Amino acid sequence: MKIAISGKGGVGKTTLAALLAHYWAQQGREVIAVDADPVATLASALGIPADQVPTPISEMQELIEERTESKKGYGTYFKLNPHVEDIPDTYCARLGRIRLLVLGGVTTGGSGCICPESALLKALVTHLLLGRRDIVILDMEAGIEHLGRATAEAVSLMIVVVDPGQRSLTAAQTIRRLCDDVGIPHVVAVVNKLPAGMSLAAIEKSLDGIPILGVIPYDETIMQADIDNRTIFTNTPAQLALLAPLVAKIEAFEK
Numbered sequence: 409m410k411i412a413i414s415g416k417g418g419v420g421k422t423t424l425a426a427l428l429a430h431y432w433a434q435q436g437r438e439v440i441a442v443d444a445d446p447v448a449t450l451a452s453a454l455g456i457p458a459d460q461v462p463t464p465i466s467e468m469q470e471l472i473e474e475r476t477e478s479k480k481g482y483g484t485y486f487k488l489n490p491h492v493e494d495i496p497d498t499y500c501a502r503l504g505r506i507r508l509l510v511l512g513g514v515t516t517g518g519s520g521c522i523c524p525e526s527a528l529l530k531a532l533v534t535h536l537l538l539g540r541r542d543i544v545i546l547d548m549e550a551g552i553e554h555l556g557r558a559t560a561e562a563v564s565l566m567i568v569v570v571d572p573g574q575r576s577l578t579a580a581q582t583i584r585r586l587c588d589d590v591g592i593p594h595v596v597a598v599v600n601k602l603p604a605g606m607s608l609a610a611i612e613k614s615l616d617g618i619p620i621l622g623v624i625p626y627d628e629t630i631m632q633a634d635i636d637n638r639t640i641f642t643n644t645p646a647q648l649a650l651l652a653p654l655v656a657k658i659e660a661f662e663k
């Protein structure tokens with residue numbers, strides 16, 4: 409199962425990624441949680457101590473040079489298909505059955521430009537989507553960076569997290585268009601931070617056909633966990649009861 413999570417800034421992508429990773433790990437499944445947001449925060453949401461957070465792959469100059477056979481100042485040629493199969497196990501942080509990979513950001517001028525860093529990340533994401541049996545969860549930004557036509561079909565599900573605000577719902581439409589462009593087959597929404605008593609009708613209308621897979625209510629304990637820099641996963645009966653139906657619907661998309 410390969411899950412990508414996108415959505416406007418601050419809607420709860422990292423929260424959902426961490427909840428799902430822990431839920432599946434607790435069920436005995438191996439999970440690779442991938443922080444694909446250049447501003448990486450998944451480690452703390454998972455509960456990985458700061459001193460164990462791995463260096464982002466995009467900042468590992470030696471690794472990038474070795475794998476892509478690029479050396480700064482020695483011409484502009486580099487491998488577009490570097491060897492990456494060992495990276496998920498070697499350069500991750502482990503928390504029980506969860507492995508965390510931090511991709512990091514690539515700062516290149518202009519769009520569509522390819523550099524050794526982005527070639528390595530692209531190869532790594534392709535490997536994670538096409539070459540692993542583990543559950544892979546990609547915590548992304550408000551876009552679909554790293555996903556392309558070659559890997560679109562391998563994404564079991566793109567979850568767009570929205571909150572009741574119109575801006576996140578507009579962002580969801582943009583993300584759906586990007587998914588359509590590259591051919592990601594299943595795009596669904598999870599409504600997060602829904603205030604008690606609020607109806608879903610207006611959100612459903614604004615989503616304009618993106619099906620709502622599940623709802624996570626506004627929850628003080630989730631906010632408090634972030635304030636305290638603790639993991640979001642509480643493993644309490646109430647949280648499991650909330651997550652179980654959502655997970656069941658996600659699993660229905662597994663090929």
Ligand SMILES: Nc1ncnc2c1ncn2[C@@H]1O[C@H](COP(=O)(O)OP(=O)(O)OP(=O)(O)O)[C@@H](O)[C@H]1O
Pocket residue numbers: 415416417418419420421422423424445449600601602624625626627628630631632633634635
């Ligand atoms: N259901 C919820 N109830 C209350 N607070 C929540 C809920 N979900 C997330 N939050 C809080 O909202 C904030 C943003 O959440 P999170 O970091 O998961 O969002 P994000 O989409 O990953 O943000 P970014 O775009 O910055 O990566 C955090 O402080 C988090 O604790």
Ligand SMILES: [Mg+2]
Pocket residue numbers: 421422423445449547
């Ligand atoms: Mg985030």
